[in-house]
Amino acid sequence: MTADRVVLGIESSCDETGVGLVRLATDGTVELLADAVASSVDEHARYGGVVPEIASRAHLAAMAPTMRRALDESGLELSDVDAIAVTAGPGLAGALMVGVAAAKAYASALGVPLYGVNHLGGHVAVDTLEHGPLPDRCLAMLVSGGHSQLLLVEGIAEKITEVGTTIDDAAGEAYDKVARILDLPYPGGPPIDKQAKLGNPKAIAFPRGLTGPRDAKYDFSFSGLKTAVARWVETEQREGREIPVPDVCASFQEAVADVLTAKAVRAARDLDVDTLVISGGVAANSRLSELAAQRCAEAGIALRVPRPRLCTDNGAMIAALGAHVLASGAKPSPLDMPANPGLPVSTIVVQ
Amino acid sequence: MLVIALDTSTPAVTAGLVALDDGGPRSLAERVTINPRAHGELLMPQLLDVMTEAGHELADADAIVVGAGPGPFTGLRVGMVTAAALGQACGRPVHPVCSLDAIAAQADVTGQLLVATDARRKEAYWAAYSGRTRIDGPHVQRPADVPTEGCTAAAGELAEAFDLPVVEPRYPTPVGLVAAAQDVLGTEPAPLVPLYLRRPDAELPSKRKSVLTRGAK
Numbered sequence: 001m002t003a004d005r006v007v008l009g010i011e012s013s014c015d016e017t018g019v020g021l022v023r024l025a026t027d028g029t030v031e032l033l034a035d036a037v038a039s040s041v042d043e044h045a046r047y048g049g050v051v052p053e054i055a056s057r058a059h060l061a062a063m064a065p066t067m068r069r070a071l072d073e074s075g076l077e078l079s080d081v082d083a084i085a086v087t088a089g090p091g092l093a094g095a096l097m098v099g100v101a102a103a104k105a106y107a108s109a110l111g112v113p114l115y116g117v118n119h120l121g122g123h124v125a126v127d128t129l130e131h132g133p134l135p136d137r138c139l140a141m142l143v144s145g146g147h148s149q150l151l152l153v154e155g156i157a158e159k160i161t162e163v164g165t166t167i168d169d170a171a172g173e174a175y176d177k178v179a180r181i182l183d184l185p186y187p188g189g190p191p192i193d194k195q196a197k198l199g200n201p202k203a204i205a206f207p208r209g210l211t212g213p214r215d216a217k218y219d220f221s222f223s224g225l226k227t228a229v230a231r232w233v234e235t236e237q238r239e240g241r242e243i244p245v246p247d248v249c250a251s252f253q254e255a256v257a258d259v260l261t262a263k264a265v266r267a268a269r270d271l272d273v274d275t276l277v278i279s280g281g282v283a284a285n286s287r288l289s290e291l292a293a294q295r296c297a298e299a300g301i302a303l304r305v306p307r308p309r310l311c312t313d314n315g316a317m318i319a320a321l322g323a324h325v326l327a328s329g330a331k332p333s334p335l336d337m338p339a340n341p342g343l344p345v346s347t348i349v350v351q
Numbered sequence: 352m353l354v355i356a357l358d359t360s361t362p363a364v365t366a367g368l369v370a371l372d373d374g375g376p377r378s379l380a381e382r383v384t385i386n387p388r389a390h391g392e393l394l395m396p397q398l399l400d401v402m403t404e405a406g407h408e409l410a411d412a413d414a415i416v417v418g419a420g421p422g423p424f425t426g427l428r429v430g431m432v433t434a435a436a437l438g439q440a441c442g443r444p445v446h447p448v449c450s451l452d453a454i455a456a457q458a459d460v461t462g463q464l465l466v467a468t469d470a471r472r473k474e475a476y477w478a479a480y481s482g483r484t485r486i487d488g489p490h491v492q493r494p495a496d497v498p499t500e501g502c503t504a505a506a507g508e509l510a511e512a513f514d515l516p517v518v519e520p521r522y523p524t525p526v527g528l529v530a531a532a533q534d535v536l537g538t539e540p541a542p543l544v545p546l547y548l549r550r551p552d553a554e555l556p557s558k559r560k561s562v563l564t565r566g567a568k
């Protein structure tokens with residue numbers, strides 16, 4: 001290829017409608033041009049979690065306006081777009097289908113190739129927009145309301161292998177549930193992080209899930225931790241004692257950050273990689289990033305965390321992965337491609 | 352003028368190219384597949400087949416007409432978002448029409464017509480027409496609760512659920528969609544809002560979830 005190419009990315013796997021634009025240079029580097037996101041998070045707040053039908057309706061209403069905003073932000077027109085990438089999965093079936101159908105129509109109308117890509121790979125690829133190309137091998141930890149994964153990345157467009165995952169709740173889900181126990185607002189991450197800064201992380205010894213000698217080394221479990229918090233709070237209430245919300249938050253957050261960073265560093269050592277990428281909505285958590293920085297420094301591991309805006313779901317991450325896939329020379333996805341709610345992480349692009 | 356017509360409000364995945372002139376709408380090519388689970392997979396390939404058969408590019412169309420339901424939600428959204436994206440990419444107006452109106456527009460009936468499609472959960476989406484004018488609906492109700500008095504025939508995929516003579520069509524057709532939109536083509540398009548008729552299924556949580564009383568997962 002002799003010219004830069006513009007790649008458009010569409011994301012609709014959960015409650016954010018995202019459209020992003022990136023420029024793929026001839027040397028393979030990828031630059032962010034625009035990142036427009038419409039979120040339906042406020043509509044889900046009263047339900048304490050994402051309601052799939054509400055999310056799907058919001059995607060339909062937001063698709064064309066979000067596209068318009070992304071184009072305006074970049075100063076480009078749709079006719080400048082050379083390829084389209086869309087989240088094909090994993091995610092909510094009805095929500096994914098809105099983005100996939102839209103992407104097929106945009107690609108057909110523009111006469112450009114369509115790439116149905118993996119949402120999880122997008123969370124890793126987005127870091128290249130901020131910190132440049134990834135090393136040949138690296139470990140990625142994805143933490144959000146929907147994901148808790150350790151991934152071995154051997155070429156962002158070539159090979160992604162799941163090393164570990166949660167066996168029950170996602171890390172962000174545990175935050176939401178603990179927030180509800182403490183009557184804090186949804187989503188639970190930001191209010192718990194804020195309270196935790198005022199409390200003592202050693203006040204309550206909450207359990208560290210799956211850290212016994214015989215437990216799966218790289219898998220996570222947050223359900224027991226959430227139950228332990230609930231039990232502790234209810235016992236205190238029964239005894240008529242006031243709940244020290246900051247201490248509960250700090251101790252809960254410490255347990256989450258401790259397990260996540262310990263397992264990530266251990267996996268990096270065992271797999272002999274020297275770079276850890278942390279992405280997903282929970283990556284912005286202050287204690288997680290602090291502890292990760294400390295433990296990675298001790299272990300001689302380079303830590304890469306994209307800025308918070310790029311860590312949460314957005315179209316730019318899909319455009320970024322699409323650009324790397326395009327650069328790798330992969331075949332486009334067929335126009336009868338289905339949305340796949342259970343798309344395995346090893347499938348980087350649907351063929 | 353050339354009009355792209357799309358509808359995914361029923362198990363029929365419908366894509367067509369319609370020529371509209373003084374003689375009324377005329378189908379140039381169309382693809383219809385009955386498959387309630389594959390709207391997202393089939394619609395765009397079918398539309399491209401239609402354009403190839405008719406010897407046109409997508410950009411040759413002057414307008415897009417899309418059935419806005421009522422219809423089961425996931426499938427319905429495929430047609431709506433496809434139309435919205437095509438309209439945006441090609442710079443063409445997109446006109447939503449009630450999908451039941453499209454069925455009524457093609458039914459050959461004198462007197463009152465009942466149009467009913469499958470809303471699942473043992474309910475029907477329905478509307479009543481006098482000629483081509485909708486006089487009641489669209490609503491979602493159990494077939495037994497739908498007032499049929501004064502109707503002389505029923506059309507739509509649930510037409511058999513009523514004690515009325517059944518007439519064609521069963522599903523919205525490209526010509527029916529364009530016929531239903533005929534009066535608004537050339538005017539400012541209405542907003543692309545689907546006719547869901549039902550609220551999303553969502554339960555409000557209790558004030559606080561007690562993990563102790565629920566037991567372990």
Ligand SMILES: [Zn+2]
Binds near residue numbers: 119123144146147313
């Ligand atoms: Zn995500």
